[in-house]
Each structure stands twice: as structure tokens, then as C-alpha cells.
Amino acid sequence: MLLKILFVLFVLMCPSLCWAVQPHGGLEGMVSHEAGHLLFILGILFIFFYSPQSDWFKFGWRQFKYFLVLLLLWNILTFSGHWLDLAAGSFEFVNVDGHRVGFVIDSLLSFIFYFSKLDHLILVPALIFLVLALQRWIKAQEVQG
Amino acid sequence: MNTPWWPVVWVDILGSLVVVFIAFYAIHLAFRLKKIRGEDVFANYLFMLTLVIGVFAVFRSGGHLVKQILLAYNYVEWWSALAPFSGAGNTLTFAVIFAFSIYYRKVGQLKGEMDKAAFDLAASKAMVAVTEASELRMRAIFDGMEDAVYVVDEDFKIIFYNRKMKELFPQISSQDKCYKVTMGREGRCEECKLHKVLLDKRKILREFTFVGIEKRFDLLELPMDWIDGRLVKLTVARDISEQKALEAQLAHSQKMEAVGTLAGGLAHDINNMLTPIIGHVEMARRKLSPDDLMIARFEAIGKCAKRASSLISQVLAFSRRQILDPTLVDLNQRVTETTSMLKHLVEENIALELKLADDLWLISADSGQLEQILVNLAVNARDAMPTGGTLLIETLNNKDVSTYCRSCGERIIGPYVVLMVSDSGAGIDQEVCKRIFEPYFTTKGVNKGTGLGLSMVDGIVHQHGGHINLYSEKDTGTTFKIYLPSADKPDEVIDILGDNAFPGELPVGKETILVVEDNEDVLQFTTECLMELGYDVMGASCPDRALDIFKKKHHDIDMILTDVVMGAKNGRQLVREALQINPQLRSMFMSGYTDNIIAHHGIMEKGLFFINKPFNPGDLAVMVRKTLDSERRFSA
Numbered sequence: 001m002l003l004k005i006l007f008v009l010f011v012l013m014c015p016s017l018c019w020a021v022q023p024h025g026g027l028e029g030m031v032s033h034e035a036g037h038l039l040f041i042l043g044i045l046f047i048f049f050y051s052p053q054s055d056w057f058k059f060g061w062r063q064f065k066y067f068l069v070l071l072l073l074w075n076i077l078t079f080s081g082h083w084l085d086l087a088a089g090s091f092e093f094v095n096v097d098g099h100r101v102g103f104v105i106d107s108l109l110s111f112i113f114y115f116s117k118l119d120h121l122i123l124v125p126a127l128i129f130l131v132l133a134l135q136r137w138i139k140a141q142e143v144q145g
Numbered sequence: 146m147n148t149p150w151w152p153v154v155w156v157d158i159l160g161s162l163v164v165v166f167i168a169f170y171a172i173h174l175a176f177r178l179k180k181i182r183g184e185d186v187f188a189n190y191l192f193m194l195t196l197v198i199g200v201f202a203v204f205r206s207g208g209h210l211v212k213q214i215l216l217a218y219n220y221v222e223w224w225s226a227l228a229p230f231s232g233a234g235n236t237l238t239f240a241v242i243f244a245f246s247i248y249y250r251k252v253g254q255l256k257g258e259m260d261k262a263a264f265d266l267a268a269s270k271a272m273v274a275v276t277e278a279s280e281l282r283m284r285a286i287f288d289g290m291e292d293a294v295y296v297v298d299e300d301f302k303i304i305f306y307n308r309k310m311k312e313l314f315p316q317i318s319s320q321d322k323c324y325k326v327t328m329g330r331e332g333r334c335e336e337c338k339l340h341k342v343l344l345d346k347r348k349i350l351r352e353f354t355f356v357g358i359e360k361r362f363d364l365l366e367l368p369m370d371w372i373d374g375r376l377v378k379l380t381v382a383r384d385i386s387e388q389k390a391l392e393a394q395l396a397h398s399q400k401m402e403a404v405g406t407l408a409g410g411l412a413h414d415i416n417n418m419l420t421p422i423i424g425h426v427e428m429a430r431r432k433l434s435p436d437d438l439m440i441a442r443f444e445a446i447g448k449c450a451k452r453a454s455s456l457i458s459q460v461l462a463f464s465r466r467q468i469l470d471p472t473l474v475d476l477n478q479r480v481t482e483t484t485s486m487l488k489h490l491v492e493e494n495i496a497l498e499l500k501l502a503d504d505l506w507l508i509s510a511d512s513g514q515l516e517q518i519l520v521n522l523a524v525n526a527r528d529a530m531p532t533g534g535t536l537l538i539e540t541l542n543n544k545d546v547s548t549y550c551r552s553c554g555e556r557i558i559g560p561y562v563v564l565m566v567s568d569s570g571a572g573i574d575q576e577v578c579k580r581i582f583e584p585y586f587t588t589k590g591v592n593k594g595t596g597l598g599l600s601m602v603d604g605i606v607h608q609h610g611g612h613i614n615l616y617s618e619k620d621t622g623t624t625f626k627i628y629l630p631s632a633d634k635p636d637e638v639i640d641i642l643g644d645n646a647f648p649g650e651l652p653v654g655k656e657t658i659l660v661v662e663d664n665e666d667v668l669q670f671t672t673e674c675l676m677e678l679g680y681d682v683m684g685a686s687c688p689d690r691a692l693d694i695f696k697k698k699h700h701d702i703d704m705i706l707t708d709v710v711m712g713a714k715n716g717r718q719l720v721r722e723a724l725q726i727n728p729q730l731r732s733m734f735m736s737g738y739t740d741n742i743i744a745h746h747g748i749m750e751k752g753l754f755f756i757n758k759p760f761n762p763g764d765l766a767v768m769v770r771k772t773l774d775s776e777r778r779f780s781a
Contacts, residue, residue, distance in 0.1 A: 029229055029232060029233070032233075032236055033232050033233075033235065033236045035236075036235065036236035036237070036238075036239030036240055037239060039239050039240055039242075039243035040239040040242055040243060042243055042246070043239075043242050043243035043244075043245065043246025043247065044246065046246040046247055047246050057187055093150070094147060094150070098219065100150045101149065101150050101151070102147050102148060102149055102150050103147075103148045103149075103150050103153075104146065104147050104148070105146045105148050106146065114148060114153070117153040117156075117157070118152065118153060118156045118157075119160075120156050120157060120159070120160020120161065120163070120164065121156060121160070123160065123164060123202070124160055124163050124164060124167065127164060127167040127168060127171060127198075127202060128167060130167075130171050130195065130198070131167060131170055131171050131174060134171060134174035134175060134177075134178060134191070134195065135174060137178055137188075137191070138174060138177050138178050138181060141178070141181045141182055142181070
């Protein structure tokens with residue numbers, strides 16, 4: 001028995017090379033992030049189609065719905081933008097003194113790539129609608145007492 | 146197409162700044178919402194969702210701002226080092242948002258279920274409140290009733306009962322089985338109508354007696370929709386014991402009335418037979434010499450006839466058709482005077498006590514009949530106390546009597562003078578009490594009682610406008626309570642017969658008398674008797690014949706002696722018509738039976754001369770002479 005234990009200890013202590021932890025590099029982070037976006041999209045769709053039915057919630061539902069739609073568009077846009085980032089080398093940038101000053105839009109993908117960089121144009125209105133929805137809910141509560 | 150890059154930079158920078166601002170504001174609003182509707186799961190969820198999105202927005206915007214700054218100052222390597230963390234942070238928030246969104250659905254379902262449960266609970270509470278309110282209203286109504294009410298479901302469970310039901314069955318409680326409570330049974334009653342009522346949906350009315358309650362009830366059983374929607378049986382139990390007693394009392398009174406009518410009619414006919422028997426025997430005896438052996442035989446016949454007459458007198462008293470001679474009477478005085486006689490009647494081991502009220506009101510009564518009452522009740526008391534005891538006679542004034550007469554069922558309304566005769570004997574059971582005033586009803590042994598005593602008392606009392614009640618407790622004693630109406634003013638007292646003693650020499654006369662009698666034997670005897678007394682006598686067997694004679698010879702006729710009841714025309718009408726011809730006419734009535742014609746409820750009117758059948762020649766002679774010598778005239 002003792003010999004068996006000593007043998008196991010010997011085997012465990014002898015290896016010269018060990019891959020104990022999986023390395024995560026390259027595309028893995030990208031895939032994970034995109035998966036996150038997909039989950040975000042699914043989450044939005046769940047909220048959208050399983051809206052609550054309580055009376056007070058209906059007061060801000062329209063604004064909340066706009067928020068969800070805009071957020072969904074934002075996710076799609078950014079999801080697309082991230083994939084296009086991988087192909088950024090095929091797009092033509094204009095650099096002056098090491099600084100990027102322009103971009104050549106010569107295809108639909110280059111347009112989408114460029115527009116994905118302006119995602120705040122969607123995200124800000126989305127959040128504004130969230131604020132409006134919250135304000136209406138609060139107002140509804142104050143009116144109802 | 147060459148497109149400037151600066152819009153990307155500035156939109157990213159400004160957008161990030163705006164997003165941070167909006168995100169903080171949204172989180173602030175979410176806090177407010179949570180504060181206002183903290184109990185609401187959706188408000189809490191929205192708060193959490195907004196918080197996560199806000200954190201994501203701030204985190205992402207912060208990352209973009211840092212990126213723009215580092216890139217602007219050519220710190221590309223730095224950004225390359227930070228970018229994975231920023232991206233990972235964003236990814237993490239996406240996952241959290243997804244998790245929240247998934248959970249959002251669960252919360253939605255939970256919320257729906259909770260709302261439904263809350264609604265059901267509220268509806269249930271409302272239903273309970275409505276049910277309780279309905280039951281309270283119903284209880285208030287049913288508790289106000291004097292009938293017992295209870296409701297039974299199809300499983301015989303009592304689900305409702307009112308105050309009266311609780312009084313009848315103090316042990317009753319909800320969910321008890323009806324057969325257990327009302328009948329003391331372990332299973333349903335054979336005569337149970339529950340399922341019949343519920344299936345046929347019709348009401349049933351029947352008489353019923355609950356176990357342990359000595360009362361009779363009218364039971365009305367009917368189906369009804371209970372407040373919870375069930376079909377149940379409503380039972381209303383009305384106590385009809387008093388009504389039943391009154392019905393029995395009425396039936397008894399009617400029976401006694403019929404018996405009285407029969408007895409009265411019988412007495413009338415027998416008196417008509419006894420009158421000539423007694424009269425002829427007396428006249429025949431007078432014609433015999435004192436040493437004649439036949440005298441004894443005639444006297445024996447006369448005694449038997451008088452005993453028959455006495456019996457008829459008792460029957461008349463019971464049938465309330467006896468002629469009363471009412472005078473103003475001090476009942477205390479009559480009781481005191483009778484006491485000496487009562488002492489001889491009762492045994493030595495019976496103590497006779499008197500408790501007489503001071504200032505007792507006077508009554509209008511026949512003294513002789515009062516004596517009869519006292520004697521009969523005293524004899525009754527004596528027989529009830531064979532081993533001795535106390536006989537108590539009490540009198541009192543009672544201004545506000547409010548009870549029912551046990552004998553006739555009528556309501557007794559004062560003022561009355563009350564005569565109470567009590568004994569400390571064995572008492573009388575309820576069954577005997579019900580029949581005690583019936584004629585010929587007796588509990589005494591053979592030859593110890595006629596069964597007429599108390600029926601006579603009852604008859605006399607009622608003939609005086611009074612009432613009688615009986616109270617008896619087994620092994621404690623019995624009290625007869627007699628209510629006699631008090632007299633407001635003294636009546637004119639007329640000594641009709643005066644000294645009833647048979648005179649040695651009969652008063653005679655020479656006046657002319659018209660005798661009217663529809664019984665030929667009585668007419669013959671009366672005519673012969675008056676002729677022997679020296680009078681001129683004319684006989685008529687009917688009023689019309691008498692009127693014809695009177696019209697022809699009214700100047701010669703001094704007096705009419707007439708029977709009262711004679712078919713189509715009565716004696717009073719005859720006299721009235723005769724008086725119109727001759728106002729100076731004297732009149733006298735004879736009868737063995739009086740109806741309301743001459744005697745109102747048997748009580749003789751003032752100023753009338755009257756002789757009871759059967760009478761003997763002596764009575765007749767005295768009465769006729771008094772009538773002829775009187776100044777009084779019969780008033781038409």
C-alpha cells in the first residue's frame with residue numbers, strides 16, 4: 001500500500017511540462033463578446049415579447065418598447081461592427097502623421113463598418129427612451145397615489 | 146468616397162459623455178420608482194434592469210473615453226492592454242442583462258400568478274364579507290321571530306338556527322345533525338322530509354313534537370337557496386300548544402253546552418211530570434183522614450217525587466238554566482255563615498281556615514247558590530284529604546285579572562271578587578283536571594259521589610257571570626279559584642217565594658184566575674188546586690186560546706197564571722198583550738225551564754212573580770195570594 005502511494009507521488013512530482021490552464025487568446029475574446037451580444041439580443045426579445053400586464057406598467061410601455069427596439073438595433077449594429085473589425089485591414093483608412101483622419105467608403109461593408117463606429121447615435125436615443133419610460137411610470141404612480 | 150474620421154471620434158466622445166449622464170439619471174429614476182413602488186416586483190425588476198444597463202453604459206462609455214484619449218495621445222499600446230478588460234466587462238454586462246431578461250419572464254409569470262392569487266383572495270374575501278353580511282341580516286330577521294327557525298343542509302347538518310331555536314334546544318350548535326338535536330337520535334328520522342323537500346322543491350306543513358319538549362308545533366319545511374348557493378331546507382316551527390289547548394277548551398265548552406241544553410230540556414219535561422204527581426199526591430193526602438193507612442204511601446210517593454225534583458234542580462244548576470234570585474251579597478258574610486255548616490261536613494282532622502279580605506266588594510249573587518258552591522267545594526276538599534289536612538277559604542278583590550277561564554276558555558277581565566277554596570290533599574292529575582267539570586265525571590268510588598258536584602259549581606259560577614279556574618299540584622294540594630263580578634249598585638231585592646214553609650192553612654181567595662199551560666196534566670192539577678182554594682179558574686192550553694178568553698172576559702179576570710215556554714207564543718208576550726187590554730191585571734209565571742224570554746241568562750228580572758216547577762199546592766197558594774195582594778204590575 002505504502003509503495004502504491006509513493007509511486008503516485010513520484011509520478012505527480014516528476015513531469016517537466018504541464019498545460020494546467022487553457023490559454024485564451026486570438027479570436028476567443030472576440031467570439032465571447034459576440035456571444036455576449038447575442039445573449040443581449042435574446043434578452044431584449046424576451047422582454048419585448050413577455051411584457052408585463054399590470055396597469056401601471058402600461059403607462060410607460062410605449063417608451064420602454066422604443067428603448068428595447070433601439071437597443072436591439074444597437075446590438076445588431078455593434079455585433080456587425082465587431083465582425084467587420086476583423087476585416088479592418090481590407091478597408092482603406094486615411095492617416096496623417098500617424099493619426100486617422102479619413103475613411104474610404106467604397107462598399108456596403110465599408111459603410112456598415114463606418115456607421116458601426118457611430119453607434120452612440122442609436123444608443124443615446126435608446127437610453128433617452130428608457131428615461132422617458134421611467135419618468136412615465138413614476139408619474140403614473142404619483143397620480144395614482 | 147473619402148469620409149472624414151473625426152465624426153466617429155466626436156460622436157464617440159460626446160455620445161459617451163451623454164450616455165454616462167443619461168445612465169446616471171436613469172439609475173436615479175429607477176431608485177425613485179423602487180422607492181414609490183417598493184412592494185411591486187416589477188418595479189424592483191425595472192430598478193435592477195436599469196441599474197445593470199446603466200452600469201454597462203457607464204462602463205462602456207468610460208472605456209470609450211479612455212480609448213479616445215489614449216489614441217489621441219498615441220498611447221496605442223496602453224489601449225491595446227486595456228481593451229480586453231473593457232470588452233470583457235461589456236460582455237459580462239451583456240450576460241447579466243440576458244440573465245435578467247430571462248428572469249424577467251419568470252417574474253412576469255410569477256407576477257401574473259400572484260396577481261391572480263391576490264385577485265382570488267380579494268374575491269374570496271369579498272365573497273366572505275358578502276356572505277357574512279347576508280347571514281347577519283338574516284339572523285337579525287329570524288332572531289326577531291317568535292317561531293323557532295333552523296336550516297339543514299342535505300347531509301342533515303344544521304347550518305343556521307335562530308334565537309328561539311337556541312331557547313328550545315340550548316345544546317344546539319352549528320354542524321350538529323338535526324336528528325340528534327331535535328329527536329335525540331343517532332340516525333335520520335323515519336318521518337324525515339328533508340330529501341322530499343329538496344328533491345320535490347315543495348313545502349310541507351305538518352304537526353310535530355320534538356323530543357323532550359312537551360309542546361306541539363306546526364312545522365313548515367320548505368326548500369331555499371342558501372347564501373352560498375346550496376339548496377337547503379328551512380324549517381319554521383311554530384308553537385301551537387296554546388292554540389291546541391284553546392281548541393280543546395272550545396270543543397269541551399261546545400260539548401258542555403250541548404249537554405246543558407239536553408239536560409235543561411230534560412229537566413223541563415220531567416218537571417212538567419213531577420208537578421202533577423206532587424200536586425195530586427198532596428191534594429189526595431189532604432182528603433184522607435189522619436189515621437188513614439194510605440197517608441204513609443202517599444208520603445212515600447211525595448218523597449220520591451221531591452228527590453227527583455232535587456236531582457232536576459242539580460241538573461238545572463249544571464246546565465245554567467236554574468232560576469237565580471240575585472241579591473247584593475257580602476261574600477265574606479256568606480262564607481262566615483256557611484262555615485258552621487262546613488265544620489260539620491269536614492272531618493275532625495281537617496283544619497278549616499279563613500282568610501277573608503277587608504273591604505271586600507259586594508257581589509250580585511244568589512245566596513243559596515253561593516252556599517251550594519261552598520258546600521260542594523268543601524266536600525270535594527274533604528274527600529281529597531282522607532288523612533287530614535287544611536281546608537283554606539280565602540276571599541280577595543282583584544281589580545285587574547288577566548287570565549283565561551279553564552272551564553269555558555274565555556278571557557277573564559276584572560274587576561272580580563275572588564273566592565278561593567284550597568286543600569292540602571293529594572292533588573289532581575292533569576287528565577282529571579281536563580274533565581273535572583263534566584257532569585257525572587267522578588274519581589270517587591261507587592255510591593260516594595254523583596259526579597254532579599263540580600259541574601254544578603261550574604254551572605252556578607258561570608250563571609253568575611263568573612269564571613272558575615283550577616290549580617293543582619300532585620301531593621301538594623288543589624285550589625279552586627272562583628271569579629265573581631263585583632256589583633256596582635244594589636239590585637232591588639224581591640222576596641218572591643218568601644216563607645217557603647208549608648202553611649197549616651193555605652191562603653185562599655175568590656178572585657178569577659186564568660191559567661195558561663200547554664201541558665194538560667199541569668193545567669189540570671193547577672186548575673183543580675186553585676179551585677179547591679176557592680178561586681174561579683179558567684184554563685187555556687195555549688196562549689191564543691187564553692187571549693181569546695181574556696178578550697171576552699177581561700173585566701172578570703183578576704190574574705193570569707201562565708207557563709213561560711209554550712211553542713209559538715211565550716208567556717211574557719201573552720201577558721204583554723193582556724196588559725194592553727187591562728193594565729190592572731196581575732200576572733204570575735211558572736216554569737220548570739226558563740229560557741232568555743223571562744229570565745235573562747237565567748237571572749230573573751225585577752218585579753216578576755215566578756214559581757218554579759214542580760210546586761206543591763202550598764207553594765202555589767202562597768204565591769198566588771201574594772201576587773193578587775201585590776201592588777206591583779208586570780211592566781209591558
